[in-house]
Amino acid sequence: MSETPNVVLVGKKPVMNYVLACLTLFQNDAKEVVVKARGRAISKAVDVAQIVARRFLNDVKIKNINIDTEQVKNEQTGMTTNVSSIEITLAR
Secondary structure, three states: OOOOOEEEEOOOOOHHHHHHHHHHHHHOOOOEEEEEEEHHHHHHHHHHHHHHHHHHOOOOEEEEEEEEEEEEEOOOOOOEEEEEEEEEEEEO
């Protein structure tokens, strides 16, 4: 597998869609999967990580959690707002 980790970007879809994406990456011999989310999707990303690690793959552990704030510029108004983000690294 390559050096860069596999990434699942969490958004508006149901939680199980992202869980399935993580499981698929691990089935394809990924050693690490990074679950990323911004704003309101952060709680969904936490749910995805917990479901993968506790319910489906017991050998997967949460290796690292990074939280950050990103500045996003609104295209219409030109204003800049702060948006929270999270990266959860799952590893076998």
